[in-house]
Amino acid sequence: xxxxxxxxxxxxxxxxxxxxxxxxxxxxxxxxxxxxxxxxxxxxxxxxxxxxxxxxxxxxxxxxxxxxxxxxxxxxxxxxxxxxxxxxxxxxxxxxxxxxxxxxxxxxxxxxxxxxxxxxxxxxxxxxxxxxxxxxxxxxxxxxxxxxxxxxxxxxxxxxxxxxxxxxxxxxxxxxxxxxxxxxxxxxxxxxxxxxxxxxxxxxxxxxxxxxxxxxxxxxxxxxxxxxxxxxxxxxxxxxxxxxxxxxxxxxxxxxxxxxxxxxxxxxxxxxxxxxxxxxxxxxxxxxxxxxxxxxxxxxxxxxxxxxxxxxxxxxxxxxxxxxxxxxxxxxxxxxxxxxxxx
Amino acid sequence: xxxxxxxxxxxxxxxxxxxxxxxxxxxxxxxxxxxxxxxxxxxxxxxxxxxxxxxxxxxxxxxxxxxxxxxxxxxxxxxxxxxxxxxxxxxxxxxxxxxxxxxxxxxxxxxxxxxxxxxxxxxxxxxxxxxxxxxxxxxxxxxxxxxxxxxxxxxxxxxxxxxxxxxxxxxxxxxxxxxxxxxxxxxxxxxxxxxxxxxxxxxxxxxxxxxxxxxxxxxxxxxxxxxxxxxxxxxxxxxxxxxxxxxxxxxxxxxxxxxxxxxxxxxxx
Numbered sequence: 001x002x003x004x005x006x007x008x009x010x011x012x013x014x015x016x017x018x019x020x021x022x023x024x025x026x027x028x029x030x031x032x033x034x035x036x037x038x039x040x041x042x043x044x045x046x047x048x049x050x051x052x053x054x055x056x057x058x059x060x061x062x063x064x065x066x067x068x069x070x071x072x073x074x075x076x077x078x079x080x081x082x083x084x085x086x087x088x089x090x091x092x093x094x095x096x097x098x099x100x101x102x103x104x105x106x107x108x109x110x111x112x113x114x115x116x117x118x119x120x121x122x123x124x125x126x127x128x129x130x131x132x133x134x135x136x137x138x139x140x141x142x143x144x145x146x147x148x149x150x151x152x153x154x155x156x157x158x159x160x161x162x163x164x165x166x167x168x169x170x171x172x173x174x175x176x177x178x179x180x181x182x183x184x185x186x187x188x189x190x191x192x193x194x195x196x197x198x199x200x201x202x203x204x205x206x207x208x209x210x211x212x213x214x215x216x217x218x219x220x221x222x223x224x225x226x227x228x229x230x231x232x233x234x235x236x237x238x239x240x241x242x243x244x245x246x247x248x249x250x251x252x253x254x255x256x257x258x259x260x261x262x263x264x265x266x267x268x269x270x271x272x273x274x275x276x277x278x279x280x281x282x283x284x285x286x287x288x289x290x291x292x293x294x295x296x297x298x299x300x301x302x303x304x305x306x307x308x309x310x311x312x313x314x315x316x317x318x319x320x321x322x323x324x325x326x327x328x329x330x331x332x333x334x335x336x337x338x339x340x341x342x343x
Numbered sequence: 344x345x346x347x348x349x350x351x352x353x354x355x356x357x358x359x360x361x362x363x364x365x366x367x368x369x370x371x372x373x374x375x376x377x378x379x380x381x382x383x384x385x386x387x388x389x390x391x392x393x394x395x396x397x398x399x400x401x402x403x404x405x406x407x408x409x410x411x412x413x414x415x416x417x418x419x420x421x422x423x424x425x426x427x428x429x430x431x432x433x434x435x436x437x438x439x440x441x442x443x444x445x446x447x448x449x450x451x452x453x454x455x456x457x458x459x460x461x462x463x464x465x466x467x468x469x470x471x472x473x474x475x476x477x478x479x480x481x482x483x484x485x486x487x488x489x490x491x492x493x494x495x496x497x498x499x500x501x502x503x504x505x506x507x508x509x510x511x512x513x514x515x516x517x518x519x520x521x522x523x524x525x526x527x528x529x530x531x532x533x534x535x536x537x538x539x540x541x542x543x544x545x546x547x548x549x550x551x552x553x554x555x556x557x558x559x560x561x562x563x564x565x566x567x568x569x570x571x572x573x574x575x576x577x578x579x580x581x582x583x584x585x586x587x588x589x590x591x592x593x594x595x596x597x598x599x600x601x602x603x604x605x606x607x608x609x610x611x612x
Contacts, residue, residue: 075519075525076527077496077497077498077499078496078497081491081496101520102500102501102517102518102519102520102525103519105483105484105500106487106498106499106500106517107487108484108487109447109451109483109484109485109486109487109488109491110487110488110490110491110496110498112448112484112488113448113451113487113488113491113492114491118446118448118576118577119447119448119482119484119488120482121482121483121484122481122482122483129580134580138481139443139444139479139480139481139582140357140358140364140443140478140479140481141360141478141481142481143364143584144364144366144582144583144584144585145581145582145583145584145585146373146444146579146580146581146582146583147579147580147581147582148577148578148579148580149577149578149580150576150577150578151576151578152575152576158484184496185496187496187497187529187530187531188497188527188528188529188530189527189528189529190525190526190527191514191526191527191528192525192526193519193523193524193525193526194516194523194524194525194526195521195522195523195524196522201521201522202522203521203522204521205520205521209610242610244610254544268503268539268540269503269518269522270522271540274360274387274478275387275388275391275478275540276540283609283610285606285610292361293360293361294360294361297360304609305589306606306609308602308606312593312595316591317591317593318591319588319589319590319591320589320591321589321591322589322590322591322592323591323592323593323594324591324592324593324594325594325597325602325606326593326594326595327594327597327599327602328599331599332599332602332603332606333603335599335600335602335603336603336606336607336610338603339603339604339607340607340610
């Protein structure tokens with residue numbers, strides 16, 4: 001009989017993120033389908049963890065376990081791994097599900113080693129066949145999909161966002177069992193989180209639209225000159241009006257290292273594709289980007305795709321976009337901005 | 344630090360991203376069609392780790408850089424031809440699969456064994472580098488397991504910047520959700536850094552560096568021991584390429600005004 005443990009860190013204020021609630025929903029479904037027990041394991045500051053447990057009291061968990069304390073509230077491998085390990089051992093879990101956050105992704109591989117378990121990450125689907133759990137994940141950076149199963153236990157799953165609907169249910173009073181976990185040696189001090197000012201933040205994971213700018217924005221235009229400042233203005237205005245998230249091709253962000261004039265608010269953080277991110281937005285609009293495979297693998301989870309490019313034979317035309325507009329992106333996006341401002 | 348860092352970079356080959364990949368069922372499970380013939384590159388995030396390692400070593404006297412690779416010997420040799428001229432390093436190699444379908448845990452165990460076998464490696468000065476995930480398995484868990492096997496519990500994932508402070512402590516910036524960085528300070532080595540893109544461009548080829556590297560690369564390849572990466576207990580049910588090719592509407596003659604109106608309607612829709 002399997003024993004399912006759902007693990008997550010708690011946000012300051014006692015909230016569980018939408019992503020965390022999605023994976024809770026998946027863990028609950030797995031436990032129901034397998035006819036086994038679910039336990040919830042939470043890590044964070046003491047007051048926050050109780051609030052979080054209460055908020056999901058109706059999730060059907062047989063136990064709520066917690067590791068609390070100020071040192072466990074911050075994102076650090078040594079403390080996160082110690083906390084997750086203690087929770088998994090205490091729950092005697094055979095399958096552990098956690099949202100694939102940066103924090104869990106860093107700590108869980110080490111936990112798998114400590115438990116002599118196995119781990120799979122970037123899980124994008126689950127199934128049960130003949131009573132045997134299976135997971136789906138992509139290989140070769142979203143180029144092929146595999147479904148696999150394992151006989152070893154414990155089996156740790158890092159689940160991607162967007163796989164399950166977020167859990168919704170009754171809050172209540174959860175009885176929390178706090179585990180006493182000795183602090184490991186702390187050689188790392190967490191300084192804090194550095195983020196651009198809100199108006200400068202161009203990466204917006206919850207945006208409806210991903211706007212991707214390719215290297216074409218900084219190349220010579222029909223008049224034989226580059227117009228990088230104008231490109232910057234057009235892109236900035238579009239992002240401001242639509243609230244879209246900004247993505248980039250590798251070639252554009254690499255230009256900074258090559259000494260070329262670049263879009264000032266663009267960095268490697270914006271890069272989408274093989275060596276960048278794989279964001280999840282309902283819509284994506286690519287401009288001045290050729291749609292080569294190393295970039296487009298990052299679009300795997302973008303549902304509706306449109307592109308503006310001067311080359312009718314570009315990658316987007318090869319079945320990678322729903323619509324390709326063969327046109328000058330400067331001209332089109334300038335007009336798009338005008339129309340958006342007209343309301 | 345007067346005695347310098349001992350930087351170990353884990354990284355191997357992956358198919359050139361422009362190649363078409365087709366999964367096939369091999370004798371030991373899924374594989375790529377014509378896998379041994381597909382042109383390969385150094386795994387991109389591991390390549391960034393290597394460039395960062397070399398940059399740090401060049402600024403810190405007494406440092407050494409090792410590249411630890413597991414892959415088919417002949418293919419590793421081809422790969423070395425393309426990267427040996429980039430930055431100085433010493434190769435430590437094992438002859439084994441570099442497939443995306445090998446289990447990360449087995450790969451991590453073999454990498455940890457290789458690292459432990461390095462002559463002259465001072466673990467107290469060790470910075471264990473690698474990519475945040477490979478372009479083949481894309482698990483993002485291998486470096487964490489390597490670190491755990493080596494007993495290194497200061498680990499950092501998706502690193503873009505490592506700065507040596509005046510007192511020798513190391514400040515590390517990791518990418519986290521929402522385009523932000525988590526900033527931490529570690530007392531010093533040993534630590535594990537799984538790199539994102541870092542801040543350095545790909546170095547140009549330097550023939551002198553290539554000649555210097557090849558003196559250690561060829562013997563390392565000759566000495567490369569075979570490793571068997573079993574995946575006991577792991578069963579693939581299916582591996583397939585998604586059939587999601589879109590029926591692209593290509594608008595060649597639509598004016599900018601009409602395109603703009605259609606895009607605005609779509610964005611608002």
